[in-house]
Amino acid sequence: MRPCSTILATAALAASVMFAVPPAAHADVTDLKVTTAFDRLDPDRVATVTVTAKSASGVTDVRANVRHPNSRADVYATLEFERVAGTDKDGTWRATFHPDVETRPGNNSVEVLVESADGATAKGYTDFRDCYQTTITDVTTGPDVIDADHPEVDVHGKVMVQKSRDVAPAPVPSAAVQGGGKAVTTAADGSFGLALNGMDPLYVRFPRQGTLCEAGTYGSTPTIAKQATQTSAWVQTLMPVAIGTGMTVEGKVLRRGAAGLVPAGDVTVEGYLNYGKPEQKLLARGYTLKDGTFQLKPAPDRSGPFTVVAGDTAFLMGSHASAGTLDVRRPVAFADINVEPEPGGYGDPLGVTGHLVSDLNGLAQARVIMEFSADGKTWRTMATQNTYSDGWFHLTTDDSKKDGYWRARYAGDSEYMPVVSGTHYIDIKYRTHIYHYNASPEPVKKGGTITVKGLLYRFRDVAGAGPNANIHIYFKPKGSSTWTKMAITKTGSDGWFKKTFTASQDGTWLARYWESAGYLGSNAPSDYVDVT
Incomplete structure (x- = not known):
């Protein structure tokens, strides 16, 4: 442990000075100055209030009201002043006062009233702290070197009070001492010990308590051994x-x-x-x-x-x-993505169209990839193309033979981010076509028989006739725009279908295979028959 110096508070107190501004209607009293001198170690404990002022008409009276503990409290004493220097127009006035530290310890507020011959009253204020002189002595700190593992410093000392200079300082027992957010109580001999963080200022404080003045001091700063x-x-x-x-x-x-x-x-x-x-x-x-x-x-x-x-x-x-x-x-995005046709034809061309943009501008000559996935997880490349000068692209493939997901992808480069478009699910179906379609005979007599026949063909991996399929027959009379369903017939095992009708009027006969779960609709051929 090593000793360090303590900071002793001064025994004499010079009070703060306040200047009073007279009312606007009377500006006679000027240069008003008020001070208080109070020696806490003086055995007589006398507070001396001094007033200096100037007045063109002359000062007629100086008095003061004393309050405790602040200027808003009731007056407990009134002081009368005597001029000790100068004249009533430029002089010095003084009053003495014996405060009672046991009854009113701490701050005492003094309100000075200066009256002049013109009837104006000017005010000035001062105060003094009445308490017994307290000090923190015998301060030691340790250890001399601290680090992150041992950051605390022990600060020890004693709190002593001296009531007058003809009486020796005495220990202050059972009093609070604060430091580093902690508080301890002094022992019977006034001693205390605080463990403080060495990173913080090693300041210990004795706050004013009752008749005892506040005091404070710093411990010696230790050496810090920094760790890597x-x-x-x-x-x-x-x-x-x-x-x-x-x-x-x-x-x-x-x-x-x-x-x-x-x-x-x-x-x-x-x-x-x-x-x-x-x-x-x-x-x-x-x-x-x-x-x-x-x-x-x-x-x-x-x-x-x-x-x-x-x-x-x-x-x-x-x-x-x-x-x-x-x-x-730089960020990149796909815009206006479209996949068509929907549904798609087995083995037919299928296209992905869109716009590749960065900062709202089309990205030119960027390699875009068309991808397909049957399960939305594993993707394979179907086509590639560079974007046009405005960032647009149109990718196509004839390898469209499964239901699944389609998307566009840009792999990015050293300047632009990679990006993937949203996915589009496309249902792939086999194309169908009706060949050799004919409505006969032509012409036909009214009441005669019209035979509608044709061959349904399905374009699967191995193209062939479409057996056992529903064929819808429609008729539109001459001069009309309305089609009427006349019958539904099925194809035979060889894909052929045939249906007879009674001729009643001129018109067009149409056969159609409608789209189903696995097949696209047919080409819907038609044939005009003249009824005589």
């Missing part, structure tokens, strides 16, 4: 990222303590792009938790190496670590 730190950092967000996108960088800061590497909590960490270079940029700031871990959320605007810096603290030396290189690119 070790920082690690890594990027959690998958690269690349679009400009301005929030990302996550995590890491940990350790310190080399007495027991080896241990977590370093409450350390400021900062994330820099291009650390150490002229164009370096601070992107994020955070703090380590108790376990030494941290998380930063930078939003970079360009690519480059990203470094995390753990700053110096009172007990630790800073360190830094590379989190890797950020890959930051």
